[in-house]
Amino acid sequence: xxxxxxxxxxxxxxxxxxxxxxxxxxxxxxxxxxxxxxxxxxxxxxxxxxxxxxxxxxxxxxxxxxxxxxxxxxxxxxxxxxxxxxxxxxxxxxxxxxxxxxxxxxxxxxxxxxxxxxxxxxxxxxxxxxxxxxxxxxxxxxxxxxxxxxxxxxxxxxxxxxxxxxxxxxxxxxxxxxxxxxxxxxxxxxxxxxxxxxxxxxxxxxxxxxxxxxxxxxxxxxxxxxxxxxxxxxxxxxxxxxxxxxxxxxxxx
Amino acid sequence: xxxxxxxxxxxxxxxxxxxxxxxxxxxxxxxxxxxxxxxxxxxxxxxxxxxxxxxxxxxxxxxxxxxxxxxxxxxxxxxxxxxxxxxxxxxxxxxxxxxxxxxxxxxxxxxxxxxxxxxxxxxxxxxxxxxxxxxxxxxxxxxxxxxxxxxxxxxxxxxxxxxxxxxxxxxxxxxxxxxxxxxxxxxxxxxxxxxxxxxxxxxxxxxxxxxxxxxxxxxxxxxxxxxxxxxxxxxxxxxxxxxxxxxxx
Ligand SMILES: Nc1ncnc2c1ncn2[C@@H]1O[C@H](COP(=O)(O)OP(=O)(O)O)[C@@H](O)[C@H]1O
Ligand SMILES: [Mg+2]
Numbered sequence: 002x003x004x005x006x007x008x009x010x011x012x013x014x015x016x017x018x019x020x021x022x023x024x025x026x027x028x029x030x031x032x033x034x035x036x037x038x039x040x041x042x043x044x045x046x047x048x049x050x051x052x053x054x055x056x057x058x059x060x061x062x063x064x065x066x067x068x069x070x071x072x073x074x075x076x077x078x079x080x081x082x083x084x085x086x087x088x089x090x091x092x093x094x095x096x097x098x099x100x101x102x103x104x105x106x107x108x109x110x111x112x113x114x115x116x117x118x119x120x121x122x123x124x125x126x127x128x129x130x131x132x133x134x135x136x137x138x139x140x141x142x143x144x145x146x147x148x149x150x151x152x153x154x155x156x157x158x159x160x161x162x163x164x165x166x167x168x169x170x171x172x173x174x175x176x177x178x179x180x181x182x183x184x185x186x187x188x189x190x191x192x193x194x195x196x197x198x199x200x201x202x203x204x205x206x207x208x209x210x211x212x213x214x215x216x217x218x219x220x221x222x223x224x225x226x227x228x229x230x231x232x233x234x235x236x237x238x239x240x241x242x243x244x245x246x247x248x249x250x251x252x253x254x
Numbered sequence: 255x256x257x258x259x260x261x262x263x264x265x266x267x268x269x270x271x272x273x274x275x276x277x278x279x280x281x282x283x284x285x286x287x288x289x290x291x292x293x294x295x296x297x298x299x300x301x302x303x304x305x306x307x308x309x310x311x312x313x314x315x316x317x318x319x320x321x322x323x324x325x326x327x328x329x330x331x332x333x334x335x336x337x338x339x340x341x342x343x344x345x346x347x348x349x350x351x352x353x354x355x356x357x358x359x360x361x362x363x364x365x366x367x368x369x370x371x372x373x374x375x376x377x378x379x380x381x382x383x384x385x386x387x388x389x390x391x392x393x394x395x396x397x398x399x400x401x402x403x404x405x406x407x408x409x410x411x412x413x414x415x416x417x418x419x420x421x422x423x424x425x426x427x428x429x430x431x432x433x434x435x436x437x438x439x440x441x442x443x444x445x446x447x448x449x450x451x452x453x454x455x456x457x458x459x460x461x462x463x464x465x466x467x468x469x470x471x472x473x474x475x476x477x478x479x480x481x482x483x484x485x486x487x488x489x490x491x492x493x494x495x496x497x498x499x500x501x502x503x
Contacts, residue, residue, distance in 0.1 A: 009347075009387065009389065010347040010348065010387055011387065012348060012385040012386060012387060132346070132347040132348050132351050133346075133347045133351075134346060134347065134351045134354075160345075164345060164347075167389065168341075171389070209342055212337070212339060212342035212343075213342050213345070215302070215307050215337075215342075216337055216342055216343040216345070217345065217355075218307055218330070219305050219307055219330055219335045219337075220330070220345075220355055220356040220359060220403065220404070220407065221327050221330050221331055221356055221359040221360055221407065222359050223327070223359045223360070223361070225361060226358040226359055226361060227354075227357065227358040227360075227361055227362055227363065227364055227367050228364070229364075230364055
């Protein structure tokens with residue numbers, strides 16, 4: 002049933018799976034910043050290399066992930082085309098008919114699309130190797146010294162958001178199948194089809210929310226919980242150092 | 255001595271639906287009670303009151319003569335509720351993480367949490383799966399996981415809301431075995447089900463709900479005679495055979 006694996010934890014015992022949650026959170030932030038700062042193609046290449054290494058190292062199922070990423074690839078292409086067409090600048094081909102594609106636009110578009118895909122890949126690598134509770138505890142650990150931020154609540158909210166994204170994606174996949182089996186594809190009106198999906202999905206999600214709230218309450222949900230124990234090994238620092246290295250490389254020019 | 259008592263519970267939902275009408279029920283320590291009734295008769299709403307998840311419009315629920323609202327956390331710890339829909343009860347991303355959710359909320363020390371998680375998984379026979387992602391488990395395993403999640407809080411009273419729904423023969427037997435075993439170990443067990451033929455033999459009492467009212471309450475072999483008028487299937491057995499009804503060998 003559940004075929005969407007993007008953002009889903011996949012158990013394993015690789016170094017990345019066992020890595021300290023706090024350092025992993027650090028790597029996530031560092032790599033995200035690096036992706037945001039990347040401009041030249043060499044930056045993108047280095048970042049791509051780093052993420053692919055991580056994904057392979059963690060033995061995550063690349064084929065299945067690629068299938069999930071297609072969705073983001075479509076968004077990437079839309080961004081690319083929109084930028085190429087609407088950003089003014091030197092035309093790419095002097096006598097291109099109908100629309101004018103600018104060099105600047107193409108460059109901006111490529112960068113945006115590349116960043117989007119890289120972020121998705123970085124998230125896949127981190128989420129695929131880390132149970133949410135570890136990320137949640139790490140986030141709480143980082144937020145604890147920050148005044149006026151209810152660390153436990155923020156961390157639990159993040160935890161629930163991810164649980165929900167998974168639940169919604171599952172529901173969505175199931176509903177698509179269920180509607181296909183009732184020949185929804187012969188309905189040509191895309192707005193109608195959106196309505197068939199969006200409304201039931203919304204109701205299901207709301208019902209589900211209510212159930213999850215009850216389930217959490219019945220298991221004594223509280224913001225003051227057993228404290229997590231973190232241990233950082235040498236190799237963890239090594240990975241964090243490598244991520245920092247990538248960031249320094251990307252931001253230095 | 256009644257441990258858990260509901261007195262004159264009435265529950266009216268915000269949309270005006272009256273789901274419970276003046277329901278009173280005492281459940282004694284160590285009892286095995288089956289709650290039955292047609293769909294929509296108010297069984298789920300009732301057991302949610304026993305856990306303090308829903309609060310009555312009128313009436314009160316007490317545990318050892320103390321209204322449960324006085325200490326809801328302790329009540330929820332000591333009264334484990336296994337939901338009908340396993341998927342919404344699973345919060346963790348690994349089996350072990352999910353079982354630890356309750357004990358961590360109770361702020362038990364880390365070692366204690368690890369110990370109870372192991373014990374609970376052993377009871378449901380899932381030690382080997384502790385690192386699996388719950389989403390990838392079978393229906394029966396998910397149901398057993400939710401049982402473990404509740405057992406980890408060391409409750410004395412266990413409430414199972416339709417635990418057999420959607421399970422195959424083996425799945426039902428595996429849940430039923432645990433349920434009976436836990437009762438033998440001294441837990442009070444409340445089993446909500448309309449599939450009487452699966453577990454009747456183990457019950458001390460049979461309680462029937464009908465459109466929000468408590469219609470019958472008594473000796474299983476006596477109460478079962480009239481269940482069909484409340485929309486519950488009466489197994490076609492008589493006398494001796496009735497008290498031997500179970501899916502366990
Ligand atoms: N949140 C709600 N709002 C309004 N009515 C509800 C709600 N939840 C349950 N009900 C109604 O309460 C009645 C009892 O439901 P329930 O206890 O779930 O039945 P069951 O015996 O099948 O478990 C039903 O008529 C149902 O429609
Ligand atoms: Mg129900």
